[in-house]
Amino acid sequence: MLQIKFSKTIICLLFLTLAFSASAQTKRKAAKKKTAKETTLTKTQPVAENDSIPVVKKNARPESESRMPPTEQTDDKVKSDAHPAATDDKSVYFYEFSKSDFFISKIFIEHDENGWGKITFQKKDFAEPVTDPLQLSPATLERVKATWQALNFLDSTENYQYEKDFSNLGTMKFTMKKDGRERAATFNWTDNKDAKTLADEYRRIGQQFIWIFDITVARENQPLE
Structure with missing residues (x-):
């Protein structure tokens, strides 16, 4: 009689353990799905353009250089003008x-x-x-x-x-x-x-x-x- 009760107790504990394990796995899967959705939303969310940040060109010349006057020509005609x-x-x-x-x-x-x-x-x-x-x-x-x-x-x-x-x-x-x-x-x-x-x-x-x-x-x- 005691053996039968003991067996039933063990079976009940096993069922409880399995139920608890299944519930934990379900919660973990739900948490993973939620995290994946948040990550997807974060990646796909468009970034607002900030007009106040200037765009810097890699090949842009310094402002001081762009304002320099043009170099004087020294071709043959100019030289001949120096000695008419x-x-x-x-x-x-x-x-x-x-x-x-x-x-x-x-x-x-x-x-x-x-x-x-x-x-x-x-x-x-x-x-x-x-x-x-x-x-x-x-x-x-x-x-x-x-x-x-x-x-x-x-x-x-x-x-x-x-x-x-x-x-x-x-x-x-x-x-x-x-x-x-x-x-x-x-x-x-x-x-x-x-x-x-x-x-x-x-x-x-x-x-x-x-x-x-x-x-x-x-x-x-x-x-x-």
Whole structure:
């Protein structure tokens, strides 16, 4: 009899234990579901934008740098403006070549004592002559001025024209204006060594400048592909 009661007691305790365990598990599952729902709501809840917080760009430049003035250009045109070509009243030395039926029908070069001046040339297929600033290199200027001095041009009365006429080769003209004095000499061929040297110097100056001019125009208008 006692064994039967004891067995019933144990069975009741087992049922109570199972019931308590099931209830605890149910509460835990409910708590987990509630926590998961709260977490989901927290993640999906939109964040309100705060207009008072400025947006900082990573690549933004400092304000002081953005207000800096633009850098001055130092290209060739600006440099040439710093040393303008010699005007007519400052030019001392003049050279002119002309031949109407040549492709380059006219070349006129003038410059001052420092080598600053301008060059004018006329091409057969150009409607108007081209005039550009000119600066002689120190070595060229030294040779040119030395040749003018060797000719003693202002004080000389020599006619540089050769005894025969070679006007088919073109006409050259030297002119010097200095200290209120002026002298010019025109010839188409000469056997004077210094006059020939001076004409050759100016011819090279003109040919080099025109060659550079042609190359520059070709590069600007017909670039290589």
